[in-house]
Amino acid sequence: MALRIVILGAYLSTAGLSHAAPPPYSAQENDAPHDAALAGRESISRSGVTATFPSDERRLAEHVLEVVLEERDDLSRRFARADLARLRVDVAASAEEFAALSYGGVPDWGAGCAFDAERRIVVRSPRAARAPLGLRTLLRHELAHLAIHDELGDVRAPRWFHEGAASAVAGEWRLEESAALAVAAWRGTLLPPSELERGFPSNARLARLAYAESYQAVLLLEDLSGAGTIEELVRRVGSERSFERALRRLASADAASFDALLLHRLRERFGLALLLRRGNLLFVGAAVLVLIGALLSWRRSRRRLSEWAHEERESRERRGDAGGSWR
Ligand SMILES: [Zn+2]
Secondary structure (H helix, E strand, C coil): CCEEECEEEEEECCCCCCCCCCCCCCCEEECCHHHHHHCCCEEEEECCEEEEECHHHHHHHHHHHHHHHHHHHHHHHHCCCCCCCCEEEEEECCHHHHHHHCCCCCCCCEEEEEECCCCEEEEECCCCCCCCCCHHHHHHHHHHHHHHHHHHCCCCCCHHHHHHHHHHHHCCCCHHHHHHHHHHHHHCCCCCHHHHCCCCCCCHHHHHHHHHHHHHHHHHHHHHHCCCCHHHHHHHHHCCCCHHHHHHHHHCCCHHHHHHHHHHHHHHHHCHHHHHHHCCHHHHHHHHHHHHHHHHHHHHHHHHHHHHHHHHHHHHHHHCCCCCCCC
């Protein structure tokens, strides 16, 4: 049986580099590989939500179910057109399981993904991939993808809009995002949103930058439109016939001028000149953290070397071999 699959978005984990970015809106024909991946798994259900899991992840699955029910209620209140009545969440205990459950379409930095047609979310167990923002934020991000998809209706929005809106709904901004934008603004490597229309970079570092920029792009659009909230912005976009039309109506801009507006704003807010001029605390804080990290790493290395030397000395003494040239 062939299925049409749409991956709504992968969520960044702290894992390393990836194979390939997911095809966000390109439908794939597939013979439901997750049926095989689901064999032998257990499941629990409550109020329309089913969580499937391998037997040693029962406690995690119970927690996931509880969080999804709470977040679903909140998102259903915020997005009037969201249909989150029936959902399935598959908990993957390993990278292989995650790949099988997500049709292999998510880069290995992905910690979660959402499939809109199936009303299904896949999350990696924290044992398999440590999500930088915690499980609740990850689940909220993936649920937000489904709600935003419903609210947009027939309007096909670019990937940056989906990711930025889901990240904003999940409240994901941290010091790392500010630092990534500051570095990219300084090096002149900011990505124009029009390059994030159909997919994200497969490289984990660039993907992190893409998420941060997408978040800021959605905030810019919210400001320009006067929408006041992300859900109101998404509702207004969904009420237009196309995203291009929504951009013209809400921001008085086409894709190229919106690119220019965003890059200008990012340089203004995160660029080095401004950071130095105002002595931005975030920048100074990030620099101090990097220095502290380097110092701790250096001290750890020295301590380890000293422990090795000590062990070596003891070992040689036990062997009665005090001579030689080990020093
Ligand atoms: Zn996402």
